[in-house]
Amino acid sequence: MTDSITFPGEDRSNAARDVVAHQEPVALRTFTPSQAVLAKSAGCFHWTADGRRLYDYSSGVLVANLGHNPKSWLKRFVENFGWTPEIFKGGDGYAELVPLTAYNAITEVETLAVQKLLQSVQATHFGKRLDTVMWSASGSEAVIKALWACLHRDASRDIILATRGGFHGKKGLAGAVTGSETDANRDPRVRFISFPKDEIADHSQYGQPLDLSKYEAELRALHDEFGSRINCLITEPYLGGGGSYHPPKEYLQMLQRFCREHDILFILDEVQSNFGRTGKMYAFEKNEIEPDFVTLGKGLGNGVAVSGVVGRGDIMATLKYGEASDTWSANPIASAAVVATLDEFEATGVIKHAEQLTPIFFDGLNALKETGLIAKVRGEGMVFGIECADVNGTPAADVANAIVKACYLGQGDRGGIHFLGALAGKVLRVSPPMTMTLDEAKDSLDLLQAICRDLAASGLQS
Ligand SMILES: Cc1ncc(COP(=O)(O)O)c(C=O)c1O
Structure with missing residues (x-):
């Protein structure tokens, strides 16, 4: 206390x-x-x-x-459930509405949310690899589920690369890819590479070319050490919780190049940047990259707790029935919020x-x-x-x-x-x-x- x-x-x-x-x-x-x-x-x-x-x-x-x-978002949100003032008339009892919870069942509002979200990521022309949605309830859970999917594709590929000083959440594997190797109880599967900071410490430095050679050398050294054990690489489009460092797109494109060269899965954590924060609907679109997985959260529900991973269905399919299920993922309230948010972005400019x-x-x-x-x-x-x-x-x-x-x-x-x-x-x-x-x-x-x-x-x- x-x-x-x-x-x-x-x-x-x-x-x-x-x-x-x-x-x-x-x-x-x-x-x-x-x-x-x-x-x-x-x-x-x-x-x-x-x-x-x-x-x-x-x-x-x-x-x-x-x-x-x-108000227009709230109207869309409640309409997805059929909530009107009339439901409170006529005494107590139960209202016939979309259920607030539908664990292990399906609601049509969930199917609408999936379809609209996929349309939205694919409309960017950089979402070719993003064909499946795995829902979750918080940003860290989305990160964890993306990493689970990657690790399941091949048990012999156990090494995860992450960019140093990032923030991906506090729970489990999301905490393991946050921060740096100096943190206590570091997960030995996680190795860190540098994210540009000094070169972009102030607005006045923006637009200056970034020398990528030092970052490329770090990646090469890790590849020399671990080879095909490297499974995936996770980064943020900018260091958010790490102090607001916004790299030029060449840095992110270079990470993607490295991943493609070595068949490493590329995860972009857009839990913070999604839905317009970087000036585009998604940061992958702004940076002209095509990640294998994009994690979404925060603004996805404009205040309702919802998150998810959008990415490669072939990799997610390596998880079997129930391996990524939980009480709240894909619940109708979350789905209705996603639909309302996507519709509002489309309608309002x-x-x-x-x-x-x-x-x-x-x-x-x-x-x-x-x-x-x-x-x-x-x-x-x-x-x-x-x-x-x-x-x-x-x-x-x-x-x-x-x-x-x-x-x-x-x-x-x-x-x-x-x-x-x-x-x-x-x-x-x-x-x-x-x-x-x-x-x-x-x-x-x-x-x-x-x-x-x-x-x-x-x-x-x-
Ligand atoms: C980039 C990024 N990833 C993941 C998270 C974790 O999200 P949550 O707090 O919803 O678990 C955050 C939260 O700030 C974030 O900024």
């Missing part, structure tokens, strides 16, 4: 924080100094239990790409809209460097990382925490901004809903600038 975070004058929020602090372990959340208590949300805004309006710069954790509670937001965010975030609090800006599409600076003896990690807190407290009637705790110690992620209007984007960046300026002037006392 730990002391709960409190803020003066926030009676309702403090009461909620107190319950959580005493009846849930801290392990359930990553540390975020604001510990916001959210009472309601709409579009790109949250309202705290005590009534402060916050721009949401997190979208949950890159989940609510279409904004919070969009949100990705085109987000193209206009990208330069606004790059300008606004780069301008924060003038405050002295931000050293580097990275990103693409609608996902950015701002790396904090050491300021007059205050380490960057403390600067990041001070910004999160000051943004939560905001500026009177202008409200504040909701950030999650820093990534990689000192990087704050900026990933608002992609449906944010241009005016909301500019206003939120103005507010962020004002808060950072005041914080810098105060000597960092938030």
Whole structure:
């Protein structure tokens, strides 16, 4: 048990924080100094239990790409079940609706979700290998199922390659391919290769050619050591949880080339990037690569827990009846959310809209460097990382925490901004809903600038 975070004058929020602090372990959340208590949300805004309006710069954790509670999405979602106000009329009893759970059975909404998802990946022209969907309920489960499928194809091929500093989840094999070889209890089947970081540490370095020879040499050395034992390679299109590093497409294309040369299965983890974050519906499309498996999650259900692997059916077929089944995979609620999300993306042109937001965010975030609090800006599409600076003896990690807190407290009637705790110690992620209007984007960046300026002037006392 730990002391709960409190803020003066926030009676309702403090009461909620107190319950959580005493009846849930801290392990359930990553540390975020604001510990916001959210009472309601709409579009790109949250309202705290005590009534402060916050721009949401997190979208949950890159989940609510279409904004919070969009009415047209909600309408599509409930219609998939036949939920209408009428079902509550006429007393108690049961309603004749699509079941909320259909374990080991099939619902038509599941078949619709599969077909629409495959249409969506194949419409990119880079989805030739993506012909089958294996559902799951969280991002890490999607990663685990993709790895299971790969490992099942040939028991003599036991080595998994992963890119160093990545994040693929915390559970089981997903945790094993996260991080680096220095982590404790490392799974001996996993070997790491470098992901470019120094070369792309700031927006100003974008567009410069990347020397691939060092990465190619690492791959060659691993191939010399393990040969045909190498089964698969998993990477992210950009290091998300690892601190927001966005490589040029040549890097990912080089990984794919290596995989093809040696019959190694190529898994692209798009749990975070899928559904528009990089500026295209899928990052594999943006990077012009054709992975054997793509893992999807987060934005796939716009707030409903659903994930999955889309990829080669011939490899997935090596798993036998029941080997990838569980209570929640392909449940009707998840399927209905996927259908609603795909339909909404098709109907609304949100990705085109987000193209206009990208330069606004790059300008606004780069301008924060003038405050002295931000050293580097990275990103693409609608996902950015701002790396904090050491300021007059205050380490960057403390600067990041001070910004999160000051943004939560905001500026009177202008409200504040909701950030999650820093990534990689000192990087704050900026990933608002992609449906944010241009005016909301500019206003939120103005507010962020004002808060950072005041914080810098105060000597960092938030
Ligand atoms: C790229 C990537 N893969 C996998 C995961 C794990 O997803 P989950 O937390 O739903 O298990 C995440 C979560 O942040 C992620 O960013």
